[in-house]
Amino acid sequence: MRRDDIVEATLAVLTRAETTLPPWVMEMIEKAAREEASPIARSQLAAILENVEIASSDVVPLCQDTGLPVFHLEIGRDIQIPPFLEEAIAEGVRRATETIPLRPNAVDPLTRKNTGDNTGQGMPDLIIDLVPGNTLRITAFPKGAGSENASFLSMQNPADDPLEYVAREVAKRAGRACAPVFVGVGIGGTFDLAPRLAKRALFNMPGSSDLELDLLSRINEIGPGPMGLGGRATALAVKVETALCHTASLPVAVNIQCWANRSASATVRDDGWSID
Amino acid sequence: MEHRLKTPISEDDVSALRAGDLVWISGTVYTARDKVHALLQSGEELPVSLEGSVIYHCGPLIRDGEVLSAGPTTSGRVARYTKDVVSRGARLIVGKGGISEEAEALRGKAAYLAYPGGCGALAARHLKVKKLHLPDLGMAEGLWELEAEDWGPMIVATDSYGGDLYREARRSWKENPKT
Numbered sequence: 329m330r331r332d333d334i335v336e337a338t339l340a341v342l343t344r345a346e347t348t349l350p351p352w353v354m355e356m357i358e359k360a361a362r363e364e365a366s367p368i369a370r371s372q373l374a375a376i377l378e379n380v381e382i383a384s385s386d387v388v389p390l391c392q393d394t395g396l397p398v399f400h401l402e403i404g405r406d407i408q409i410p411p412f413l414e415e416a417i418a419e420g421v422r423r424a425t426e427t428i429p430l431r432p433n434a435v436d437p438l439t440r441k442n443t444g445d446n447t448g449q450g451m452p453d454l455i456i457d458l459v460p461g462n463t464l465r466i467t468a469f470p471k472g473a474g475s476e477n478a479s480f481l482s483m484q485n486p487a488d489d490p491l492e493y494v495a496r497e498v499a500k501r502a503g504r505a506c507a508p509v510f511v512g513v514g515i516g517g518t519f520d521l522a523p524r525l526a527k528r529a530l531f532n533m534p535g536s537s538d539l540e541l542d543l544l545s546r547i548n549e550i551g552p553g554p555m556g557l558g559g560r561a562t563a564l565a566v567k568v569e570t571a572l573c574h575t576a577s578l579p580v581a582v583n584i585q586c587w588a589n590r591s592a593s594a595t596v597r598d599d600g601w602s603i604d
Numbered sequence: 605m606e607h608r609l610k611t612p613i614s615e616d617d618v619s620a621l622r623a624g625d626l627v628w629i630s631g632t633v634y635t636a637r638d639k640v641h642a643l644l645q646s647g648e649e650l651p652v653s654l655e656g657s658v659i660y661h662c663g664p665l666i667r668d669g670e671v672l673s674a675g676p677t678t679s680g681r682v683a684r685y686t687k688d689v690v691s692r693g694a695r696l697i698v699g700k701g702g703i704s705e706e707a708e709a710l711r712g713k714a715a716y717l718a719y720p721g722g723c724g725a726l727a728a729r730h731l732k733v734k735k736l737h738l739p740d741l742g743m744a745e746g747l748w749e750l751e752a753e754d755w756g757p758m759i760v761a762t763d764s765y766g767g768d769l770y771r772e773a774r775r776s777w778k779e780n781p782k783t
Contacts, residue, residue, distance in 0.1 A: 368624065368759055368769070375720040383673075383725035392665040392673040392724035429672070431665040431744055442742050474678045474700075474721065503770060504678050504701035506721035552773035555721055556701060557761060559773075588722045 329410045329464065329598055337594040337601040338420020341468040342397070343428055344592035344603065346389045349380050352534070353564075353589045360508055360554075360561040369559025373508075376587055391588050394430040395470030397421045397452035400531050404461035407598075414454060417466070418447045433473075455527065467593040469531065475586040478505035481523055484578040490515055491539075494582055495546040498563065502547075503556015506586035508564045510534070511547065514581040517571035522579035525569040530585050534565030543568070608754070612656030613695035621715045621760045623767030628756030629696070632734070632749060635662045637677055639745040640738065641685040644692070651737040652749065654692040661699030663744030664731075665724065671731045671750065673724030676700040679716070690714045698758060702770040707762045716762035718769075730755035 349357075354377075361373035383390035399417060403409060410416070422445045424430055434451050435442045446452075459465075478501040484490055494513055502509050510533055514525025529535075535544075544566040551562025564587070573579060594603040609617050611631025621627065634652060636644075636659050644650060661682060664674035679699030686709040689697065695714050697703070700721035703710075710716060719727065730753050737747040762768045 371626075371757065371759070372720045375723050375726060379675075379720070379723035379726040382729065386725065388725050388728065389665055389673045390725050391722040392663065392675050393677070393722075394665065394673075429665070429667050431663065431673075432742065433744065472722075477678065477681075503773070504680050506700065552770070555718060556773055557718060557759065557769050586722055 329407065329596060331410070331412045331416045333596050333601040334410070334413065334416035334464070335420045335423065337466055337596050337603070338417050338468070339423050339427070340603050341466055341592040341594045342420065342424040342430070342470065345468040345470055345590040346394055346428055346430065347387050348384045349390070349589065350591060354380065356534070356564045357508070357587060360564060364554070364559050364561060366553070366559045368557050369554045369561070372554040372557065373561070389428060389430065391472060392431060393472035393474065394433065395472045395590070396433060397446055398469045398471045399452055399454050400467040400469055401454055401456045402459045402465040403456060404463050405458055406462040407464060417452055417454065421445070421447050421452050455524070462597070464596040465593060466596065467531070467591055469591045472586060472588065475505040475509060475584045478502070478584045479526070479582055481579070481581040483519065484580050486576065486578045488578060490578060490580045491543055491546070493580060495543060495550065498547050498582060498584065499551040501584065502562045503552045505584045506588070507551065507554055507556060508561040508587050510585040510589050511563050511566045512583040512585065513543070513566060513568040515568060515570045515579070516573035517579055518573070519579060521571055522581035523583065525571055526581040526583035529567040529569040530583055532569070533567050533589070535567035537568070540566045540568055611658055613658060614656065618695050618713070618715050618764050621763050622765070623760050623763045623769050625760040626757040627717055627760060628754050629658055629752050629758070630754055631658070631752060633658045633660050633698070633731070633752045635660045635664060635748040635750065636682070637661065637663050637745050638681055639741045640747050641682040641688070644688050645685050650747065652747070654689065654694045657694050658696045658698060659689055659694045660750070661697070664748055666733060666743060666748070669733045671728045671733055674727045674731050675722050675724035676719045679703050686710065702761055704770065707768055710762055710764055711766060712764055715760055715764050717758040718761040719758045727755065
């Protein structure tokens with residue numbers, strides 16, 4: 329696998345993710361816009377759709393919060409993992425910061441000093457899965473702060489109703505997180521596994537099980553609508569991922585994603601790369 | 605009701621606004637996020653006067669003096685400084701998500717306008733860079749002086765009489781869940 333291919337693929341998926349939305353996300357927003365009765369809620373969704381159109385045609389980031397660089401890497405078990413893998417992805421992020429451009433968002437958590445290129449300690453954040461095959465799949469999933477700040481983890485009592493808790497908390501927080509939102513839920517596991525389940529739930533959107541649809545309608549029954557200004561659509565989709573947990577525990581994590589559910593994927597092979 | 609306002613914003617401009625009205629702004633707009641607000645609260649003099657001003661909760665994406673994307677940031681993070689901003693003469697605050705319990709600081713003096721969150725490319729079409737003040741704070745945190753032209757529509761979310769769409773939205777779902 330060539331270093332340049334990984335760098336170029338990273339730049340390409342970031343460019344697409346930052347300036348467009350996946351078609352299924354657009355369809356959900358369009359459907360929500362058709363179903364809103366409140367003129368204010370309709371105006372918010374109409375602005376969102378117009379915004380995405382402008383961003384795509386001008387090839388500029390649709391939101392000024394271009395996020396932190398989060399990537400989902402699906403590594404084929406038959407490849408030889410190149411020694412420069414992480415470094416090449418970081419180089420792709422640096423190039424993207426300059427060329428797209430991205431807003432420099434990554435700062436030291438204590439000194440608040442900005443590294444200027446969105447890379448440094450712990451960034452980019454690479455979430456890795458081993459999968460069958462002989463390719464490397466790179467998915468860019470830039471994550472903005474508005475929805476990240478509204479996300480949460482709670483070690484609940486096993487006697488609690490986790491779904492009721494999630495519905496209430498999401499309804500309370502979604503207005504500040506640029507609703508309508510996507511809700512990634514991780515239930516079970518340990519203190520640190522639950523949030524990673526919630527993040528993976530966002531990768532596996534949208535959910536369609538009875539439980540997920542039930543949770544979605546509970547959120548929308550009590551939620552404050554687009555941008556918290558009133559209306560129907562507080563959430564567009566819910567996905568739940570679970571893992572076994574200790575008999576004495578009930579970890580519940582929710583990773584909220586704003587309407588700008590940005591992602592794009594590319595596949596890198598030994599002899600080149602291609603974007604989906 | 606629709607309002608097309610030009611800066612500086614007058615007392616009369618503010619008192620004409622009611623929650624739910626639509627507003628378009630032309631003129632000077634100042635961005636301010638966490639760091640500018642913290643400076644203000646520490647008593648530092650800002651390089652610009654806020655008398656009659658429009659404050660925009662925004663950390664824009666700018667290249668070579670061109671606004672590429674400039675939607676609002678979450679106002680909740682700087683809500684606690686509303687009093688400081690209003691006492692220095694700011695009459696309109698533009699952001700997203702509202703300033704909840706701090707909304708009382710607006711009463712009789714200023715209004716809070718909601719611009720659709722995430723709509724950075726849309727906003728950029730109506731905003732030009734005039735000057736960057738406090739450049740040491742960086743692109744997102746610096747105080748950008750922007751020139752707005754027919755920028756809107758934004759929604760009057762909290763007016764100067766205590767009317768508040770966010771509170772209404774919370775109340776309606778608490779008392780009367782949608783079915």
